[in-house]
Amino acid sequence: MIAAALIAILFGMALLLLRAFIGPTLYDRILAVNSFGTKTVLALGLLGFVMDRPEFLDIAITYALINFVSTIAILKFFRYRSFQVPLVRRGQGGNADG
Amino acid sequence: MAYFLGLVVALAAFWLGMSGHNTPLILSLGGISLIITCILAYRLDIIDREGSPYVRLVGFLLYFPWLAKEIVKANISVIRACVKADLDIAPALVKVKTVCKSDLAKVTFANSITLTPGTVTVEIEGDKLLVHGLYEQDSQPEAFVEMDQRSARAIDGKGAAA
Amino acid sequence: MAEVFSDILGYWEIVRFPLGALMCFGGAILCLIGTVGVLRFPDIYTRLHAASITDTSGAALVLIGMMLISPGWLVISKLFAICVFIFLTSPTASHALANAAHTAGVQPIIGRVGTSEADGGDA
Known part of the structure; x- marks a missing residue:
């Protein structure tokens, strides 16, 4: 049953890759990659249980953190076209670009 | 000071939950990393109400079951929209x-709205x-009043949302 | 009293593995449904709603199912940490994505969306 769950999640990941390839806008692709990361965390945990090695959960925790940070970093990069810009609050100036 | 203690307790609990080794060497290494993390947080100047928001923990724990119920209810409608044969949404x-x-x-x-x-x-x-909603009739401003008042009561205290 | 308690504990030891496996499978099916929604819905904002099924109910069901079949307290605490991370970070990432799309000028589709338009633009 757990193996079936793992296969279902892997199938969902394959379908998400389809959306990441055909996504009309950039944000569709980022959404697909973010959701892919969440599914990867779940698949890593399930893989640990299938192979009877729950140590895989450590990798899953790390992946959950990296996934969030990478999503924010990609969004920041495509908004400012640079990583050197400090994040400013909207309304206090500094939103010259769109 | 209370914020600092909250940060220390949370970090220690997190470390103990992750590690699982109880030999003196590993425990002392964990203590050293905890001290380094606290020094870094102090230098970054993030030990304040937002950095360790444990003051309203009880209120938040009382708020969360209601939020979970709302999430389950909303999930059912969105799942129905996903698997229905003909697409029928009104954003x-x-x-x-x-x-x-x-x-x-x-x-x-x-975050409750987004979750x-x-x-x-x-x-x-x-x-x-x-707010962007999937169904026009479900996402009128009146639908968020209860969530608004409950989250204000959970974080701001009793008098905030009379 | 103690016998009743140990009886319940014995039943729980028998029951928790099928129950956990069933919850894992249900969560995986919910993840799949969310993916289907991501593929079907017409624009970025509606796709965010479908992706949040995966992030909330699918992840929660799979993680709770894994907690039920877990061998020890250490594994449960790690799964709980993953659960807290996902529940804290996924709405933040969704909001950042929606805000970035809104700032960049991606216009949402407003009003009733029928099957005919969706098939034309999305297939």
């Missing part, structure tokens, strides 16, 4: 006014939130 953008005062309460309210499937907070300006 809408609505402006919602919040009674939350502090930033933390606003964050809690906006509930079917509604996403798009923008926050002052005390107005721009």
Whole structure:
């Protein structure tokens, strides 16, 4: 049953890759990659249980953190076209670009 | 000082939950890393109400079961929209006014809206939130009043949402 | 009293493995449904709603199912940490994505969306 769950999640990941390839806008692709990361965390945990090695959960925790940070970093990069810009609050100036 | 103690307790609990080794060497290494993390947090100047928000932990724990119930209810409708044979949705953008005062309460309210499937907070300006909903009839401003008041009560305290 | 308690504990030891496996499978099916929604819905904002099914109910069901079949307290605490991370970070990432799309000028589709338009634009 757990193996079936793992296969279902892997199938969902394959379908998400389809959306990441055909996504009309950039944000569709980022959404697909973010959701892919969440599914990867779940698949890593399930893989640990299938192979009877729950140590895989450590990798899953790390992946959950990296996934969030990478999503924010990609969004920041495509908004400012640079990583050197400090994040400013909207309304206090500094939103010259769109 | 209370914020600092809260940070130390949370970090120690997290370390103990992750490690699982109880030999003196590993424990002392964990203590050293905890001290380094605290020094870094102090130098970054993030030990304040937002850095360790454990003051309203009880209120938040009372708020979470209600939020979980709302999430389950909203999930059912969005799942039905996903698997229905013919696509039948009516997206809408609505402006919602919040009674939350502090930033933390606003964050809690906006995150609750986003965590509930079917509604996403798009923008926050002052005390107005721009919310995108999957169904027009489910995402009128009146639908968020109870969540607003509950999150304000959970974070800001009793008197905030009379 | 103690016998009743140990009886319940014995039943729980028998029951928790099928129950956990069933919850894992249900969560995986919910993840799949969310993916289907991501593929079907017409624009970025509606796709965010479908992706949040995966992030909330699918992840929560799979993680709770893994907690039920877990061998020890250490594994449960790690799964709980993953659960807290996902529940804190996924709405933040969704909001950042929606805000970035809104700032960049991606206009949402407003009003009733029928099957005919969706098939034309999305296939």
